[in-house]
Amino acid sequence: MREIMAVVYREYLVRITGLTWMFFDLAVPLLYLLMFGVAFDRALGQGMNVGGQAISYNAFFLAGVLSMTCFGNALNTSYGFFIDRDNGILFEFLTYPITRGQFLLGKILFQCVMTVLQSMLTISVSALLLGVSVPWHLIPFVLAAMIVGTAAWFFFLSIFAFLIRRNDTFNMVINVLYFVLMFLSSVFYPLDKVPTWLRTVAMANPLSWHADFLRFLTLGVGDLHSILMEAAGFLLFLFASFWIAIRALQKTL
Numbered sequence: 001m002r003e004i005m006a007v008v009y010r011e012y013l014v015r016i017t018g019l020t021w022m023f024f025d026l027a028v029p030l031l032y033l034l035m036f037g038v039a040f041d042r043a044l045g046q047g048m049n050v051g052g053q054a055i056s057y058n059a060f061f062l063a064g065v066l067s068m069t070c071f072g073n074a075l076n077t078s079y080g081f082f083i084d085r086d087n088g089i090l091f092e093f094l095t096y097p098i099t100r101g102q103f104l105l106g107k108i109l110f111q112c113v114m115t116v117l118q119s120m121l122t123i124s125v126s127a128l129l130l131g132v133s134v135p136w137h138l139i140p141f142v143l144a145a146m147i148v149g150t151a152a153w154f155f156f157l158s159i160f161a162f163l164i165r166r167n168d169t170f171n172m173v174i175n176v177l178y179f180v181l182m183f184l185s186s187v188f189y190p191l192d193k194v195p196t197w198l199r200t201v202a203m204a205n206p207l208s209w210h211a212d213f214l215r216f217l218t219l220g221v222g223d224l225h226s227i228l229m230e231a232a233g234f235l236l237f238l239f240a241s242f243w244i245a246i247r248a249l250q251k252t253l
Contacts, residue, residue, distance in 0.1 A: 026118050029072075063217075065122060066146060104155065160177075182207065210230075
C-alpha cells in the first residue's frame, strides 16, 4: 500500500501546481450539464418518457454527464503517460521497487478522488438549480460506480498510451474513440427511440452499460436483470483492461 500511496502523493504534487486547472476539472461536468442539459430540456418542453416515467431531460442527462466525467478524467490521466515518457519520468518509475499494477493503481487513485468531488458538485447543483430529484440515500452507490467507471476507462485508454509512440497518433485515436463511444451510447438519448442498428451498437458499448447503471441509481429506470447484466459486463471490462494495461506497460521497456 505504501508504494501505491507514493504514486498518489506524486500525482497530488503535480496537480496542486496548477490550481486553476484543478478548478476547471471540477467545473467541466457541471458545464456539460448546464449547457447541453438545459438547452435540450428547453427544446423538449414537455420532457421525455423513459421506462414509462415522464422525466425532464436534465434528470435523464445527469447520468450521462456523470458517465462522461469518468471517461474524460480517464482520458486526461492516461495522456499524462506521454508527458512522463517524454521527460523520462515514466522509465524512472519503472526502475523503482514497485509492481506495474501498483503503479497503475496509484495513478488512478488520486483521479478517483477528483471524480468523487466532481460528482458531488454536479449532483448537488443539478438538485438545487435544475430541480432534479436525487435519491440521496443511493449517492454512496453512485460514487462507487463513478470510481469503478473512472478506473475502467483509465486502464482501457492506458493501453493505447503505452502501445502508441507518437503523440499525434494517440490524440487522433483518442478523439475518434471519444466521439464514437459518446454518440453511439445511451449518454445523450434513450435507446428505445433510436434506429435498430444504432441500438444494437450502443448496447455493446461499455459507456452505455455504465450510463444505464448510473441512470438506474439516479432515476430508477431500467430493467433490473438487464442492469445487473450490464454491470457484470462493465466489471469484466474493468478487469480485462487492467490485465491488458499491465502487459502493455511491460512492453514500453
